[in-house]
Amino acid sequence: MQIINFTYLIINILSSIIPLLFSFDSRLKIRDFFPELFKSIFFVAIVFIAWDIYFTEIEVWGFTDKYLTGLKIFNLPIEEILFFICIPYACTFTYEVVKYFLQEKYESFLMKLEKQNFNLIQIINNLLIATSLILFIYNVGRYYSSWTFLAFSLTIILLYRERFLPLFYLSCLFIFPGFFLVNGILTGICFNIPVVWYNDLENIALRFFSIPYEDFFYGFVLLVWNVKLYLKFKKVEI
Numbered sequence: 001m002q003i004i005n006f007t008y009l010i011i012n013i014l015s016s017i018i019p020l021l022f023s024f025d026s027r028l029k030i031r032d033f034f035p036e037l038f039k040s041i042f043f044v045a046i047v048f049i050a051w052d053i054y055f056t057e058i059e060v061w062g063f064t065d066k067y068l069t070g071l072k073i074f075n076l077p078i079e080e081i082l083f084f085i086c087i088p089y090a091c092t093f094t095y096e097v098v099k100y101f102l103q104e105k106y107e108s109f110l111m112k113l114e115k116q117n118f119n120l121i122q123i124i125n126n127l128l129i130a131t132s133l134i135l136f137i138y139n140v141g142r143y144y145s146s147w148t149f150l151a152f153s154l155t156i157i158l159l160y161r162e163r164f165l166p167l168f169y170l171s172c173l174f175i176f177p178g179f180f181l182v183n184g185i186l187t188g189i190c191f192n193i194p195v196v197w198y199n200d201l202e203n204i205a206l207r208f209f210s211i212p213y214e215d216f217f218y219g220f221v222l223l224v225w226n227v228k229l230y231l232k233f234k235k236v237e238i
Contacts, residue, residue, distance in 0.1 A: 007067035008079035008186070008195050015182050016086035019093035028096055033234055037092060040229035045084040048222055051147075052076060052084075060143045060202045067195040087182065087219075088226040091175045095227050098171045106170050121166045129156050132217065135204075144203040144214050152217040155224060164231055168224055179219050183211045 023030040030037070053074050055061055063077050071078040113120050132153035139145035159165050187210040188194030198212050206213050 001069065004066055005069055008063075008077065009069060009082070011182060011185055011195075012079060012082045012086040015178070016090045019090040022097075023093060028100055030093060030096055033230075036233035037089070037230055039233050040092075040226050041085055041088050043229055044088065044222065044225045045081075048084050049074065049076065049081065052080060055143065058143070059199055061196060061198045064193050064195055064197065066193075067191075084222070087179070088223060090178065091171075091223045092226055092230055094175050094178075095168060095171045098174060099167055102170065103167060106167065110166060121169070124169060125156055125160055125165075129153050132156070139204060142202050142204065144198070144212070148214045148218045148221070151221050155221050159224065159228065162228065164227065164236075165224075168227055171227075172220070175223065176216070176219075179216075180208075180211065183215050183219070184209055187211050187215075 022028070023034075053076060056063075056076060063080065068077045068079055073081050110120060132149045136146055136149035136153060139149065184190070186195045187198070187207075189210040194210065203212050203214050208216070
């Protein structure tokens with residue numbers, strides 16, 4: 001086995017190692033809530049792994065063997081299973097960091113806007129729902145596009161009034177640069193042949209560099225439900 005066979009595994013490890021180390025920071029206290037965090041990751045992963053298994057089976061996407069160790073679970077590369085652990089862990093950590101350092105100033109900013117009858121979060125929610133529903137309707141028949149845009153719109157509708165959602169939006173400003181880096185590497189920004197390949201007949205065939213646009217919506221759904229369940233298990237008012 002060559003070092004290239006560990007590519008996807010190394011990406012997973014590097015994406016989560018710093019958040020893991022800083023989880024023991026006494027200010028954040030994330031280590032005190034490891035059971036709640038990993039419980040949320042487990043439940044969300046079940047849904048997304050099932051989705052992944054099906055889409056891999058019907059070749060909506062797939063994986064390049066030379067970047068993999070060859071170990072599989074449920075016919076998925078072990079690295080793909082780890083993706084649904086490492087990335088949500090890193091992003092939930094980021095949410096907690098943003099909450100610790102920026103929540104008060106951010107909520108004060110939103111309140112000032114509301115006093116001027118400008119509900120920024122409501123506007124963002126409405127725009128996201130409308131846009132994703134239009135994209136869903138337009139792309140019915142394309143598996144990745146239709147499933148992702150429908151899941152995204154239903155997610156925003158279900159979480160529309162959740163108190164954590166505004167802060168999650170702010171967290172996305174810090175999460176998505178890292179998400180772009182990881183997904184960019186996986187989808188071919190650094191390689192002639194991508195680690196994860198996509199069947200463009202099943203998506204809108206538009207890419208941000210090498211990343212299908214659907215990935216950003218898919219990533220949002222994955223991560224927001226991890227944070228939602230994490231806070232629920234922590235018994236935080238959400």
